[in-house]
Amino acid sequence: MSRSSTGKVRGTGRTTLEEVAAHAGVSTMTASRALSQPQLVSDATRTKVELAVVELGYVPNRAARALASAQSRVIVALVPSLSNVVFTAVLDGIHDAIEHGQYQLLIGNTRYSDAEEEKLLRTYLQSNPDGILLSGLTHSEQVERMLAGSRMPVVSMMDLADDPTELSVGFSQHDAGHAITRHLLDRGYRRIVFVGAQLDERTLRRADGYRQAMQAAGLADPRLEIMVPAPSTIALGAELMREALETLPDCDAVFFCNDDLAHGAIYYCQRHDIRVPQDVAIAGFNDLPASAWMVPSLTTIDTPRYRIGYEAASLLLDVIGGREPRERRIDLGFTLREREST
Amino acid sequence: MSRSSTGKVRGTGRTTLEEVAAHAGVSTMTASRALSQPQLVSDATRTKVELAVVELGYVPNRAARALASAQSRVIVALVPSLSNVVFTAVLDGIHDAIEHGQYQLLIGNTRYSDAEEEKLLRTYLQSNPDGILLSGLTHSEQVERMLAGSRMPVVSMMDLADDPTELSVGFSQHDAGHAITRHLLDRGYRRIVFVGAQLDERTLRRADGYRQAMQAAGLADPRLEIMVPAPSTIALGAELMREALETLPDCDAVFFCNDDLAHGAIYYCQRHDIRVPQDVAIAGFNDLPASAWMVPSLTTIDTPRYRIGYEAASLLLDVIGGREPRERRIDLGFTLREREST
DNA sequence: CTGAAAGCGCTTACAG
DNA sequence: CTGAAAGCGCTTACAG
Numbered sequence: 056m057s058r059s060s061t062g063k064v065r066g067t068g069r070t071t072l073e074e075v076a077a078h079a080g081v082s083t084m085t086a087s088r089a090l091s092q093p094q095l096v097s098d099a100t101r102t103k104v105e106l107a108v109v110e111l112g113y114v115p116n117r118a119a120r121a122l123a124s125a126q127s128r129v130i131v132a133l134v135p136s137l138s139n140v141v142f143t144a145v146l147d148g149i150h151d152a153i154e155h156g157q158y159q160l161l162i163g164n165t166r167y168s169d170a171e172e173e174k175l176l177r178t179y180l181q182s183n184p185d186g187i188l189l190s191g192l193t194h195s196e197q198v199e200r201m202l203a204g205s206r207m208p209v210v211s212m213m214d215l216a217d218d219p220t221e222l223s224v225g226f227s228q229h230d231a232g233h234a235i236t237r238h239l240l241d242r243g244y245r246r247i248v249f250v251g252a253q254l255d256e257r258t259l260r261r262a263d264g265y266r267q268a269m270q271a272a273g274l275a276d277p278r279l280e281i282m283v284p285a286p287s288t289i290a291l292g293a294e295l296m297r298e299a300l301e302t303l304p305d306c307d308a309v310f311f312c313n314d315d316l317a318h319g320a321i322y323y324c325q326r327h328d329i330r331v332p333q334d335v336a337i338a339g340f341n342d343l344p345a346s347a348w349m350v351p352s353l354t355t356i357d358t359p360r361y362r363i364g365y366e367a368a369s370l371l372l373d374v375i376g377g378r379e380p381r382e383r384r385i386d387l388g389f390t391l392r393e394r395e396s397t
Numbered sequence: 398m399s400r401s402s403t404g405k406v407r408g409t410g411r412t413t414l415e416e417v418a419a420h421a422g423v424s425t426m427t428a429s430r431a432l433s434q435p436q437l438v439s440d441a442t443r444t445k446v447e448l449a450v451v452e453l454g455y456v457p458n459r460a461a462r463a464l465a466s467a468q469s470r471v472i473v474a475l476v477p478s479l480s481n482v483v484f485t486a487v488l489d490g491i492h493d494a495i496e497h498g499q500y501q502l503l504i505g506n507t508r509y510s511d512a513e514e515e516k517l518l519r520t521y522l523q524s525n526p527d528g529i530l531l532s533g534l535t536h537s538e539q540v541e542r543m544l545a546g547s548r549m550p551v552v553s554m555m556d557l558a559d560d561p562t563e564l565s566v567g568f569s570q571h572d573a574g575h576a577i578t579r580h581l582l583d584r585g586y587r588r589i590v591f592v593g594a595q596l597d598e599r600t601l602r603r604a605d606g607y608r609q610a611m612q613a614a615g616l617a618d619p620r621l622e623i624m625v626p627a628p629s630t631i632a633l634g635a636e637l638m639r640e641a642l643e644t645l646p647d648c649d650a651v652f653f654c655n656d657d658l659a660h661g662a663i664y665y666c667q668r669h670d671i672r673v674p675q676d677v678a679i680a681g682f683n684d685l686p687a688s689a690w691m692v693p694s695l696t697t698i699d700t701p702r703y704r705i706g707y708e709a710a711s712l713l714l715d716v717i718g719g720r721e722p723r724e725r726r727i728d729l730g731f732t733l734r735e736r737e738s739t
Numbered sequence: 740c741t742g743a744a745a746g747c748g749c750t751t752a753c754a755g
Numbered sequence: 756c757t758g759a760a761a762g763c764g765c766t767t768a769c770a771g
Binding site for chain 1: 746747748749750751
């Protein structure tokens with residue numbers, strides 16, 4: 056026992072496993088086994104140790120465990136935003152999928168910045184995570200290199216990797232963009248504007264899907280694409296709706312890259328007595344809760360963001376645990392919600 | 398060097414500080430100082446060590462650091478929900494306030510459950526956090542006991558502690574509920590319904606504020622209070638609006654405990670040609686982004702949730718760092734937004 | 740300004 | 756089923 060008469064010189068002062076073992080009358084390593092691999096220990100021993108744990112109020116020291124076992128039981132999740140409900144839903148799913156007590160979750164907000172992602176990753180690598188959840192498929196070279204060097208499992212969230220051996224969970228952003236454009240075309244709209252903000256990789260892929268559908272219909276026109284790097288907000292949606300109507304007076308539909316923008320557009324139209332969809336149709340992306348309720352209700356793509364988080368974390372846990380997953384690329388799909396706005 | 402000819406028997410296999418020190422031609426402890434307390438080391442030494450770090454791609458092992466220093470540099474934040482934007486905004490603020498690289502954030506979702514809070518806390522205590530951020534002022538006895546036993550600083554978020562020596566950051570939920578009721582009374586509304594959902598402590602305090610204002614005006618009536626334990630959603634807001642109009646046909650205003658419910662109510666009224674505020678006024682709480690844009694725009698209380706997270710984390714970091722804060726109870730206030738719905 | 744050495748609190752091949 | 760002992764990779768009072 057490393058106590059002087061005046062108490063511990065260093066350390067946290069908390070009860071240690073050594074003390075638990077002494078209290079239970081067993082060796083430290085037996086106490087350790089009784090807690091982490093109880094099946095390797097006799098019932099009597101396990102009971103003695105468990106009793107000692109309760110009596111002494113023992114709380115294991117995770118740092119010591121991580122150091123000795125070279126397993127941190129930490130997983131890292133990096134998302135581009137903590138104010139976008141899409142990504143907080145993903146985190147919600149991840150949180151629910153993690154076996155708490157076993158694994159701990161470290162969350163990082165990259166703010167849609169490669170540099171920030173790199174910085175966070177560098178910091179979090181200090182914790183020697185057992186695995187990492189990343190948003191998106193494209194990352195800086197530095198990040199790719201750090202990941203390759205660390206040899207720890209990485210799951211990409213949101214979109215599907217081209218390579219089916221890479222771990223990814225999401226749905227085809229391209230196909231979803233294509234599907235909603237196809238829907239507008241089927242409804243008879245011809246001059247369909249695409250409005251993209253933030254211009255992250257998901258928005259760009261949705262734009263690709265839009266473009267491909269328009270081309271297939273012989274209706275593509277670069278002037279119909281409004282792309283701004285500013286973050287998506289309701290206010291921006293209202294502003295861009297105004298802009299679209301002003302600069303493209305012959306447009307008959309607008310596909311916004313997400314619901315936040317589309318909501319702003321619908322509110323704008325309400326305030327200016329522009330009839331939706333009679334004067335102009337509006338479509339969004341993500342199916343936020345308000346979309347089904349607002350007037351008119353919003354046509355949009357329902358995306359499985361909570362499930363993406365949940366399934367991505369489950370997949371990562373499988374791989375960490377050495378369980379071969381049924382598939383390494385999990386397509387969760389999307390659902391077109393046809394509503395009043397189109 | 399503990400390498401056998403076949404490589405490390407245990408450990409992560411990553412470069413260690415010992416190797417960095419050898420490469421730089423200094424002792425391990427000097428290398429340690431060069432990195433964590435560079436001012437204690439000569440320029441020449443620091444340069445040599447920094448070079449070795451880069452050349453070897455050294456990444457410090459946080460578990461070893463935590464174990465040796467008895468300082469985890471971990472802070473824990475517990476919030477009741479990861480789908481409520483109020484709390485994800487709080488987390489956003491916390492995340493931004495943390496000096497990354499220094500401190501790491503462990504997030505827990507208590508799901509508005511005392512039992513869950515207790516379980517998460519028990520788990521997270523294994524990481525020996527340097528401090529904790531909790532949502533709300535009331536916790537289970539078990540939680541209070543664990544916190545008291547651990548002697549680590551705890552900051553309460555959202556509401557203000559009665560005891561000014563306790564660490565708390567937020568605003569008076571009671572006063573805010575009172576203020577918006579007062580506003581409705583000033584506008585001439587008399588039969589003001591209060592609708593509360595979830596029934597967490599914040600909702601109950603807002604209800605108290607409402608009740609007190611109604612009593613002061615001689616207009617209190619228990620039948621005007623609709624309280625349901627279900628979580629707040631737009632759908633529930635629509636449903637409760639219908640219920641209010643049906644069971645209390647003489648009501649002239651409804652104060653919803655949050656904007657999600659109020660949005661549902663406004664959409665409900667739009668769909669049923671109920672004029673707001675002419676037929677019935679509607680008020681909310683939190684000032685979500687849509688509130689200023691919807692038609693009619695929503696009267697509500699603007700709450701500083703991002704700043705609560707930011708200031709709470711800053712306060713905690715001050716206390717952890719031994720810096721005496723100017724005040725231990727930080728009132729961030731709230732702002733009444735008077736809009737079209739009242 | 741720099742170093743030798745102990746120690747933080749666990750886990751784990753290896754024996755028995 | 757149980758144990759002795761080394762080791763994980765850092766930090767830190769204490770000297771000099």
